[in-house]
Amino acid sequence: MGRNAQSLQIPASGNNPTDRTRPSTRRLPFGRWGITAGTLGWFLILVLLPVGALFEVAFRDGPGTFFSALQGEAARHAFILTLVTTVLAVAINTVMGIALAILLVRHKFPGKALFDGIVDLPFAVSPVVAGFMFIVLYGPHGLLGRWFESGGVKIIYALPGIIIATLFVTLPFVTREVVPVLREMGDEAEEAAFTLGANSWQTFWKVTVPGIRWGLVYGVTLTVARSLGEFGAVLVVSGNIIMRTQTATLYVHQEFIDFNYHGAYSASVVLGGISFILLLLSEYWKKRTKEI
């Protein structure tokens, strides 16, 4: 048996950079450099310049002004509210997003195709419209709102409304990122785990979750970024009450219309900065683990 097995020691192939052929761009009308410069220029004008301009204006009078602009009670309250909302929305939508993805990929049920489309509805509906939908349903005169109100629970113009609106607009992110990964993974790895003695719970944590982790990280990142930045839906359901239901984005808007530009710029930088760092971190992590 030794001889046969020896002959099977084939060196690992695949990750060999030399067998990648370089795509030819020679036939394109304006050459590789033209395309590269054009695309980067477009990106610069559309994305990098505005971000840079914001940072510039926020720090123009030194970091002292930047920080003092964030010291106010209203600013602090707004950021704490946004933080609480984001943590809750991300936690709930991560769990529900994975559950939805598993339902869509692994299970068959009547009306699945329709359901698959409806999952994207929050992307298709304007956030302001979504906010109104919640007012109609959960408002003091709404169908469910009346019921909650009689139990002493206020939804609209309060924290629950803000969280529900945020949950709605961020619902599809995790599901949409996880579904293709889950589909590509197939169910054989999970079946293998079953035959090796792993129960459903062990299989979920040790096989399914690691298998979908890239999709999950990206979906969660987008959920966080959107939760931090949601404006329209939250504006409608929160009522924008300073020190009570004013989130960070609403605070930025408030400061702006009150001609308090410094407060607006500084808060914007914080919001944008967090999203940017998150995106970088998830990209970095994805790259590092993908090298395996």
Added chain:
Amino acid sequence: MAIAVSNLTKRFGDCLAVDDVSFLVEQGELVTLLGPSGSGKSTILRIIAGLEEPDAGTIYLYGNDVSSSPPQKRNVGFVFQNYALFKHLTVQKNIAFGLEVQKRPKHKIQERVKELLHLVKLEGYEDRYPSQLSGGQRQRVALARSLAPEPKVLLLDEPFGALDAKVRQNLATWLRDLHRQIHITSVFVTHDQDEAIEISDEIVVLNRGKVEQIGKPEEIYDRPRTRFVASFVGTANVIEATVRDGKVVIGNDGMQLPIRVGFPDHGEVVVLVRPEDIAISRDVSHGDLTGTITGVRYRGDVYEATLETFGLSIHMIQPKEGFLEQNWQLGETVAILFDRFKSFQAEEGHEAIRERLRSLGYIE
């Protein structure tokens, strides 16, 4: 008896995937389920593992009815065609997976992983990830992983199907040797008859969810019991003929085949002749079946020739030396002799068999 499969039936929608299948596997044996795609062989394997539920029938493992047990409780190892390795885990973590979820002591796990790495000849690859391995190496990791928790039964679902021919051949030989070494009761699924003949103690030939024949490789090859087995296992010339006055004839002119069959005087028969069982001769005498050599192909150790006779195209294979000695020429007319053949009476279901043979490319 290690495995007993009794009257297994499984439907997928309108399709009867497994149709009343029964067979036995003795302890330590390697039994192959052989059949074309859609013959139900993988479904049977998945039912034995508990990954699929049968509509009817029972699975006994070592005398226990496990039909309603989940896969976790069956103590079977399963090797998938596409490896199904855990991509985020290293080779040794993959192999240790079953032992870890079963909460075996740490030092025992380490010991067992080492043992298995040695068994599948992958020492030094412990810390690689599946993506850093070749297909053959991945499948050996999958095999080691399935063997780690010491299953009582090993199930292999076309384990070499995704590999190229050379690696496939090597791994099949290696698996047979490994089986002789560890003697684990195994069920192997394949559509490759050469692979089945090479590695099996016993072969179960399946067609359209039904068992066609069960037997040792020699029996299956030399004494096929049905037309399907004869044509699926090994290559064969399929000749449709008519029995007329005790003679087997083909074509409208009633050209006589050089054979006799034990069937009644009138009726249709199907004759199967393996290419290596055909001889040709320049010595043509009256009443012989004659044909023209229309093609000669060199196949390394043998020559393959095509003979045209009364609208039939017959393939033959001859060892290189004999063929060259005779210096056969294209277009030559020769007498065709059948050393061995197998005949089957055309019966009901004839059309179904024809369709099957057509799909396999044996008849037009």
